[in-house]
Amino acid sequence: MTHATLLISCPDQKGITAAVTVFIFNNNGNIVSADQHIDEQTNTFFMRIEWSLDGFDVARGEIKGEFNVLAEKFNMQWTLHFSDKLFNIAIFVSKHLHCLYDLLLRHKEGQLNCRISLIVSNHLDAKNIAKEFGIKFLQFDVTRENKEDQELRQIEALKKENVDLIVLARYHQILTDSFVQQFPSKIINIHHSFLPAFVGGDPYRQAYQKGVKIIGATSHYVIEELDAGPIIAQDTTRVTHRDSLEDLIRKGQDLEKIVLSRAVRWHLHQKILCYNNKTVVFE
Amino acid sequence: MTHATLLISCPDQKGITAAVTVFIFNNNGNIVSADQHIDEQTNTFFMRIEWSLDGFDVARGEIKGEFNVLAEKFNMQWTLHFSDKLFNIAIFVSKHLHCLYDLLLRHKEGQLNCRISLIVSNHLDAKNIAKEFGIKFLQFDVTRENKEDQELRQIEALKKENVDLIVLARYHQILTDSFVQQFPSKIINIHHSFLPAFVGGDPYRQAYQKGVKIIGATSHYVIEELDAGPIIAQDTTRVTHRDSLEDLIRKGQDLEKIVLSRAVRWHLHQKILCYNNKTVVFE
Amino acid sequence: MTHATLLISCPDQKGITAAVTVFIFNNNGNIVSADQHIDEQTNTFFMRIEWSLDGFDVARGEIKGEFNVLAEKFNMQWTLHFSDKLFNIAIFVSKHLHCLYDLLLRHKEGQLNCRISLIVSNHLDAKNIAKEFGIKFLQFDVTRENKEDQELRQIEALKKENVDLIVLARYHQILTDSFVQQFPSKIINIHHSFLPAFVGGDPYRQAYQKGVKIIGATSHYVIEELDAGPIIAQDTTRVTHRDSLEDLIRKGQDLEKIVLSRAVRWHLHQKILCYNNKTVVFE
């Protein structure tokens, strides 16, 4: 059974929830879940509402148009998504393959409701895995000099496959601003620290040197500033003086897999709204 | 600014959310928060909706009556609560006083929006603390023989103080069925294990003997069956072979304080609905 | 560089640590790590001591004999292990393959210092994975009637491969007592609950019905009694009323993988001592 999901944000005022739910009810829709949140600092209203299209009076292609009347009234930013419209994902990866493997296995087990159309890498290490899972693999050598050109070719490939979500599963290249700007809130990265601690390269080594007693992992949308985009999910685990750098890396990898797949899953289920460089996650 | 909060459960059908939100909107209320949940096993709809009474068109005393029309239509079970109507709490305690102290300090710091009207104990250990915090203290010797009589006297005292929430903060007496039945979903207990493991007496010793690597604490509503009521909150912490029974007790006490106060807080904020011997917690 | 590791338990008395460390020092060994623990309830002494064989004066084949003098004096139970002597593992699995996959990938990444000699199953689902990773796969149909016979054939296969650790990675068959008795403290199981809660079949469903707010996973050595052997590792994660049974299963699988691989790793590194149906884990 197909569901429709609206993600809405707008200035808060009286009657938004009533208007949206009445719109659905009057058209004979059955609300499956509804969540809302008001950010009091900015007086912003956020809503996620999901309803069954079974018996809904408005034809699928006309929902956008009909809802727009209401949306304009309340000055909404909004997206509409249908549950049978699968996301097309591209996974970017370098030499550490655990997150890639994890996403592929979760996909195989039915945990990730999407198509994985493309694996992109600056190395060849993931090539065999891509083959094994029957996914198109593209390798792009990236140097400081050719980065912009290679990114243009990457963008071309992404567009060709209609990719609408890019997952950086330990992709060890910094994307240029112009790449990032083409995919706003459509690139999810895993950073192997509890951000904002240990931005940048080799965060486990930084954590080891600092002697922290807890390490973490953070998934976030990518913005121009490095490791500074809206945080989607974080998790942490305990370490001790007995843990070597290798132990931190090993323990951290378990966090990375969980935290990245959680973010991707939430994105696929339309659970995330961004504002103010933060996220609302209707878990 | 006073808020009204409705807690609703009913068989799921189309239009419930719309009807409730329109009721509030048409009467000029501003929804502050709204949460809903559908239990698919039993096809039950749950809702918590909170709105500001500032400018609301229905007089406070008449909201119940007006809403009842709608409630009957959907066959709702529901409660209405006003945020300026403070709960009256009685805390029952025996010889372990850490949870009592914790609740009193949180109350003093403004974390628990309620009145603490009464401290009840089968011992005298808490007497001085009650005095120090200026709270009425009643001690009832409880034996197997006099338990029913003493409970009647306790109930009398609770009614006199208009107590509407009883918190068993490590009260080491099993309440009789007839006591429990007088306060349905109005008695919160802390059990010092991750239920359903280690029901009954001395759960830390049971955990120690069993050699578990994690201990826990559970807050739940009290029903007739011992330690079997709807679970509200749980938390766990790691232990090792180096931890003695005393260490387990010490570490567990930190959990107990957090888990009990969380449940009490949620109850005070009308966040909890019970069904099917489980809870929906609109955290 | 090869290390030797002694795991020792004996009645506590003065001088054990001194005797053991002097034994190593006088033979020119360099202690790499040493841990000890005294269980005060039973007055039992536990020790794990690891030293480099580089320049050690006693020939490898004679260490056992020489140490035995000392061991008899203190009435020790002890094992000696050399780090270059890899464990031979057999993984038993049924239809849920996530733990199997996880162990194989960790092994591939170098996290598990062992040989995986055999994958055993009562089904055929894992056959292709075994092939892909180049590991021998044996399938045994198991029914109530043929279980004992099949187990005899399994034991034969295990002996042929010199298997010294059996990992039940979601193997949904209860082993007979006679099988278990052949491999004391050599069978590690993952149970998908925080034992002792939810023993037996379908623990996630039990947890769902109970309405717990935390689910867990437990790895333990297998003894005759079901799900009752010495606990090695446990972990937990938070769930809410919004989590369906499928969500519990999905979240739980992440725990299972972490908790099982942790136990296997500790076993491979000789970190675990059993006593009194509990474990000492020199993490």
Place this chain on the structure above:
Amino acid sequence: MTHATLLISCPDQKGITAAVTVFIFNNNGNIVSADQHIDEQTNTFFMRIEWSLDGFDVARGEIKGEFNVLAEKFNMQWTLHFSDKLFNIAIFVSKHLHCLYDLLLRHKEGQLNCRISLIVSNHLDAKNIAKEFGIKFLQFDVTRENKEDQELRQIEALKKENVDLIVLARYHQILTDSFVQQFPSKIINIHHSFLPAFVGGDPYRQAYQKGVKIIGATSHYVIEELDAGPIIAQDTTRVTHRDSLEDLIRKGQDLEKIVLSRAVRWHLHQKILCYNNKTVVFE
């Protein structure tokens, strides 16, 4: 029964453990616990060894002298502590009193084996609590201009009371370098963030603005650089977009209490060694 505890660090070489344990054994001591660690980066050996003085052949006053022979041979830095020699603690606090209260209650319950000799504050808020618990209270107005003078008076008071551990339980003044240098590894601070994230003032507000999904608390020894000393303990808890700044503060306070008291407890039990601006904690 009195125990002696040695904390040792020195360059690693063969025979250290043997020498120390033989020293204790030959003098008829019974080792109660022994832990060691080797930092491979710096080739440093760390040891904590605790033994019963019951029947020990060396008189208490002469242990230092006798052990020194061995200590010099191995170029050790070391401290010797007797379990019946209680630490003298001073607690510094400003306006947030939850950590102070927590320490006092734990002390009352016997969890902290020390004397609390002094409560120092730049405000008067804690005065009544000090009185209630029968502890000397000193208030020092601190301004930018008089800070050095006031610190001199504070040091005088600390020396008069023979204070050997200062606990900054949310003391909102930055100590001068000269104060800090007088108490190396003898000042424990609680910082209300998971350091190194959110150094400095108002870390909960920083966390809230950043939109993190996890908050933390860190206890550490104080060094001249702000919030940069060796980390002793850390813990974290989950937050969501629904949590206001006040919720973060409330949730964080529970962490602060646990993390600070854990550090103090470990210090009192001689569990902590510092090196390289990190800690070894023999938990």
